[in-house]
Amino acid sequence: MRVLLLSAYTAVSHRHWAHGLTERIRDVEWTLLELPPRHFRWRIRGNPLTWSLKEHETLSRRYDVVLATSMVDLATLVGLYPHLGAARRVVYFHENQFAYPESEGQRPQGEARMVNLYSALAADRVVFNSAYNRDSFIDGARDFLKRMPENLPAAAPLERLRECARVLPVPIDPVAGRGRTSSRGRLIVWNHRWEYDKNPDDFFAVLIALAERGVAFELAVMGQRFRRYPAIFDTARQRLADRLVAWGPQPRDEYLALLDRAAIVVSTTWHEFQGLALMEAAQRGALPLVPERLCFPELYPEACRYDGTREGLERRLEAWLLDPSSRPPVPSARAWEWASLEEGYREMLGL
Template sequence: MRVLLLSAYTAVSHRHWVRGLTERLHEAEWTLLELPPRHFRWRIRGNPLTWMLKEDATLAQEYDVVLATSMVDLATLIGLYPHLAHARKIVYFHENQFAYPAAKEQKPGGEALMVNLYAALAADVVVFNSAYNRDSFIDGARAFLKRLPENLPAAKPLERLRERARVLPVPLDPVSDTLSDTSSETTLDPGAAPLASSGSRGNPNGGGRIVWNHRWEYDKNPEDFFAALVALSERGIGFELAVMGQRFRDQPAIFAQARERLSRHVVAWGPQPAEAYRALLDEADIVVSTTWHEFQGLSIMEAAQRGALPLVPNRLCFPELYPLAYRYDGSREGLIDRLEDWLIRPESRPPRLDMSAWTWPALASHYRRLLMP
């Protein structure tokens, strides 16, 4: 089976997904075309032209499956290479542009929205990494089409798309250090909220290590995260802080301000080598998200897989992924209250989560059936 794998904006989570597919599904003969994650507006609209000019010989070949991320302008690419229409066309949505948080400097224009929509309509199979991703795409597309000059009858086609769409998360790589009390673990169902196993780690005298391992960008809402930690520090509550994740040339000013104000708590700051990153997660007690923009949240899952307790807002994809005990109300005050409780009363913390059902060994068969129905 020959598979053309197209990733038009290869961000970290996209690269992780591509590597997992090509390394673990050996039944396929993979041909991979990727583009770097920069110049977003050009990339999402110009990827067919870029590939046509650089990869014409590759695109001219015959394939059984074309598997593309939602950033790929699949409809235009098929117009340029009509023979690709005969392949099984699958579009995978890591995210969708209809649910991108409003920001003057990064808000997607109509062309990015249309690329997502045309790709879904041109595909034989559409796959989302979470139900929230699917529903926010369908609902966002309907709202977008209502704003257009013509009153297009879009409701029924979009609902048919919702009904036939699949939900299949990006799998985690398995870790060698599994949970110690395997007799009491509960295997998670990726189609439902994770259930907790017994046993958790934490300093019985209070305190703990808090981790941030997200992109250093405004949509991850670092303001609420650091404001909560500053409030806890001013109350004299002890904790350690590891701030990691991907950062860019332009980053929110709050990071520099927070490093100065929280310096006595900091044990790590900035991106880490892979081994050091894993070691810091292994020693973490709590991993926090304050984001306004999340469709699955691999960084939270990675930390939870290694034993940190996730504390996530009660919005976006999180209600479908984590039980209520791991969610706060989404407000800054709610985050402060929950962190204070977990830090000074370790016995109040919920048990750690068993993430094994979200790993490649558990999900590889689902991807095989996707490619070879």
């Protein structure tokens, strides 16, 4: 079987997913085309043109399956290369633009949303990494189209898409041995992107308040850092200097070693469709503490969720730090690993 795998905006999780597929499913002849994760507005609208000018020979070949991320303008690409329409067309949604929170001053990403929608409609199969991703896409598309000039009868086809769509998480790699099933210690981990949508303000405000009350903990702030990042990070580095054991991106071995000794991994995010960083930390024995929103209710037990407010996070975190015996068991990560998900991916490809 010949599969053309297209990833138009290869962020870290997209690269992990694409390379995991090509490495794990070996009885397939893979052709992988990727584009770097920069110049978002151009990338999501211009990827068919970029590939047609740079990869014309590759796109002119015949494939059994075309597997594209939702950043790929599949409808336009099939228009430029009609023979690709004869292949089984699958679109995988790591995220969707209808549920992406906009920072102050940002304009709505209308074109990006339309690319998501056209690609889904041009596919034979649509796959999402979480039920939240699926439902926020369908509901968001319906609300978006209601605001357009024409009263389009979109509800029925969108609901059919919801019914036929598959939920299949991005798999995480197995670890040697099994992670801890109970959490002790006081090392708290932040291992998310340093961006506004991850809501670092609530996270650091809570830790600063706990530190001022003398609650004992250590802190490792890791994750992907960009040239520009929210100012709260610099404030937190000063206010929590005596609690820090790591600051900034770490070499992979050191990052994993910190996860191995972490007690708690926290999310305060406004934007998450799966959360690979959280899954990876939980897999290695860190107890996840996540808000009661987004994808988290379908992934983590109630005992690992707080009410989504800053006050709720502070109460739960303080209780866990002062009394480690009050912490629930660390949830199992087996359902997120390749051994549990590979058959689903093989079925997705038609194997």
